[in-house]
Amino acid sequence: MDHHVTLASLAPALPEIWLATAACVVLLVEAFAGAAARRIIPTLTLALLGLGAAATLAWAQVEAPTVLFSGMYLADPLGTVLKLLSFLFVAVALLYSRPSLEARGLLKGEYYVLVLTALLGICVLVSAGSLLSIYIGVELLALSLYALVAFDRESGVAAESAMKYFVLGAIASGCLLYGMSLVYGLTGTLLLSEIATALQGEPSLGVIMGIVFLVVGIAFKFGAVPFHMWVPDVYHGAPSPVTLFVATAPKIASFALAYRLLADGLGGVTPAWSQMIAIVAVLSALVGNLVAIAQTNLKRMLAYSAIGNVGFILLGFVAGTERGYEAALYYTIVYVLMALGSFGVLVLASRRGFEADELDHYKGLHARDPLLAVLMMVMMFSTAGIPPFVGFWAKLQVFEALWASGHLPLVVFGAAVSVIGVFYYLRVVKLMYFDAPGDLPVPERHTGVRLTLALNAVAVVALGLFPQALLELCQRVIG
Numbered sequence: 001m002d003h004h005v006t007l008a009s010l011a012p013a014l015p016e017i018w019l020a021t022a023a024c025v026v027l028l029v030e031a032f033a034g035a036a037a038r039r040i041i042p043t044l045t046l047a048l049l050g051l052g053a054a055a056t057l058a059w060a061q062v063e064a065p066t067v068l069f070s071g072m073y074l075a076d077p078l079g080t081v082l083k084l085l086s087f088l089f090v091a092v093a094l095l096y097s098r099p100s101l102e103a104r105g106l107l108k109g110e111y112y113v114l115v116l117t118a119l120l121g122i123c124v125l126v127s128a129g130s131l132l133s134i135y136i137g138v139e140l141l142a143l144s145l146y147a148l149v150a151f152d153r154e155s156g157v158a159a160e161s162a163m164k165y166f167v168l169g170a171i172a173s174g175c176l177l178y179g180m181s182l183v184y185g186l187t188g189t190l191l192l193s194e195i196a197t198a199l200q201g202e203p204s205l206g207v208i209m210g211i212v213f214l215v216v217g218i219a220f221k222f223g224a225v226p227f228h229m230w231v232p233d234v235y236h237g238a239p240s241p242v243t244l245f246v247a248t249a250p251k252i253a254s255f256a257l258a259y260r261l262l263a264d265g266l267g268g269v270t271p272a273w274s275q276m277i278a279i280v281a282v283l284s285a286l287v288g289n290l291v292a293i294a295q296t297n298l299k300r301m302l303a304y305s306a307i308g309n310v311g312f313i314l315l316g317f318v319a320g321t322e323r324g325y326e327a328a329l330y331y332t333i334v335y336v337l338m339a340l341g342s343f344g345v346l347v348l349a350s351r352r353g354f355e356a357d358e359l360d361h362y363k364g365l366h367a368r369d370p371l372l373a374v375l376m377m378v379m380m381f382s383t384a385g386i387p388p389f390v391g392f393w394a395k396l397q398v399f400e401a402l403w404a405s406g407h408l409p410l411v412v413f414g415a416a417v418s419v420i421g422v423f424y425y426l427r428v429v430k431l432m433y434f435d436a437p438g439d440l441p442v443p444e445r446h447t448g449v450r451l452t453l454a455l456n457a458v459a460v461v462a463l464g465l466f467p468q469a470l471l472e473l474c475q476r477v478i479g
Contacts, residue, residue: 012066012075015058015083016123022050023116030109044098047112048091051119055087067129071191074129078259078329078477082126082252089249089336090119092452096344097241099446103352106152106239114151115245118144122253128260130190131180138176138221141253142169145246149238161237165230168220172227176217182210183265192265200268208272214261215276222254222310225283235303240350240357243299244343247306248336254310255332258317263325270320278318282413285311289421299357301424302342305383308421309335315414316398319405326474327397333470334394334463341379341456345372348453349443356443362428364437371450372443373432378457382464384425385418390464397471 010017026046029037037043058080065076094115101107118141125137146169150162184190186206187198199207220227235243262273288308295301313335316328349356349365349372356362366373382389395418402410463470 009068012061013068013073013127015054016120016127018054018057019050019116019120019123022047022054023113023120026050026109026116027113030113034109043107043109043112044094047094047116050116051087051091051094055084058083058087071193072130072133073127074192075127076477079127079256081473081477082256083123085333085336086119086122086126086249086252089252089340090115090245092340092344092456093245093248095449095452096340096347097244099444099449100239100241100347100350103350104152104239106241111148111151111241114144114148118148118245119249122249122256125253125260126256128256129192131184131192131195131265132190134257134260135173135177135180137253138217138257139173141250142173145250148242148245149234151242152239155237155239157237158239161230161233165234168227168230172217172220175213175220179210179213179215179217182206182213186210192260195265196267199266203269203272207269211266211269211273212276214266215273215280218254218258218261219280219314221257222251222284222314223307224280224310224314225287225307226280228284228287228307231307232300232303235299235306236297236357240299240343240347240355244340244347247302247339247343251306251310251313251332251336251339255313255329258314259325259329262317274318274320277314278407278410281311281314281318282410283311284308284314285414285417289417289424292421292424295424296359297357298346298359298362298428301359301428302339302346305421305424306335306339308417309383311417312395312398312414315410316401318407318410319401321401321405322478323404324398324401326471326478327394327401329478330397330471330474331394333474334390335383337456337463338379338383338391338460341375341453341460342383344449344453344456345376345379348372348446348449351441351444354441359428359431361440362431363435363440365432367437368440368442371454375453375457376432377429378460380425380428382460384422386422388461388464390460390467393464393467393471 061080067074121137121141124133124140128134128137146162146166149165150159152158187195189195223231266273284307288304288311292301292304313328313331316324346356382391385391385395399411399414
């Protein structure tokens with residue numbers, strides 16, 4: 001094996017190298033030039049330029065899977081697609097959150113630095129080829145998120161939810177690490193490809209123990225039941241622009257973590273982990289959808305909705321087939337797209353001194369701001385899985401994968417739970433269109449952000465009417 005590092009051999013890792021550099025540049029500009037630099041070039045523009053360049057570098061990637069850094073880094077089509085989507089979703093999240101950060105007096109450079117480092121963590125995780133690089137990616141993302149949640153120093157609630165997140169996250173990281181150490185001890189290698197070769201057929205008791213701890217770590221990162229306690233608290237306690245970020249791009253990282261560990265590393269012992277994932281998935285879909293009905297706060301309702309949707313993503317993994325992984329990937333992408341839109345509306349409906357986070361704040365939104373009401377309605381219908389929106393296809397893909405792999409009871413269960421979910425999504429639409437607005441304030445007009453939000457809704461409708469392109473993309477990168 002040739003250990004001479006040349007620029008050509010580093011080419012696949014350029015997006016990560018560039019992102020790390022961009023984060024440092026934003027940090028230095030903010031620290032030394034601050035307000036003066038912001039007048040010349042806003043921090044948002046700097047961050048978006050960094051994302052654009054990183055996306056260009058990722059776009060130019062080689063098609064054939066390449067292995068770098070002694071097998072720790074894996075550049076493959078799946079990684080490239082997930083990175084490009086992460087860059088796109090994070091750019092949109094930054095655009096949505098700017099007016100709200102400005103209104104709260106939180107428009108500081110650290111926000112962008114932390115988002116870029118979190119994104120770097122996502123990229124490392126997406127291209128992880130060994131247990132070590134998976135762990136580095138997980139921690140880089142998690143530490144950035146803890147800091148982001150506590151970002152509003154004036155708010156006691158944010159500090160409290162960040163503490164909960166941090167303590168629970170540390171326990172989950174410990175579980176993940178312990179599971180990794182068991183698997184490493186029993187296989188003698190950290191590389192996922194070698195672990196896959198070593199673990200075939202009937203796993204030993206030690207391997208099963210390792211898998212249990214790995215599944216706990218994955219379930220926590222996804223926010224799946226029974227490791228979901230942090231989700232509603234973090235969504236509710238963090239400033240809305242931060243919630244918007246935490247609820248979207250990190251889901252791609254969670255998918256990558258599950259796929260790299262379970263499908264790539266432990267693919268030979270699928271029956272051992274698919275039953276564990278099945279229990280977690282069923283509980284998540286059930287608890288998430290039932291508890292969401294009782295919520296009066298929109299952020300908490302969307303948090304439980306996220307837990308329910310994670311149940312469906314994990315059901316794709318339960319199938320344990322390529323078809324199932326494709327369905328899980330498709331569902332993840334679609335869910336992030338819909339969550340971006342829902343939280344985008346929430347952030348835009350807020351203004352200085354008014355957090356539009358209670359359900360009652362959406363009464364008569366149709367009369368106050370017809371555009372936002374329509375956009376929210378599209379997001380709610382889609383997340384509920386009503387055709388012809390893209391959310392319907394996402395659920396259908398998961399059901400088809402489960403059906404093909406012989407999990408008929410899970411298909412019936414999934415359909416029943418989806419029906420429960422429809423209720424609380426439609427309640428938001430009912431409040432917006434059939435209740436009197438009272439003296440609730442009219443949302444401010446931010447034309448550029450509204451345009452992005454409208455495009456987001458158009459994407460949800462268009463992908464619902466023409467689902468084939470995204471489906472084929474998922475099939476190509478997983479197959």
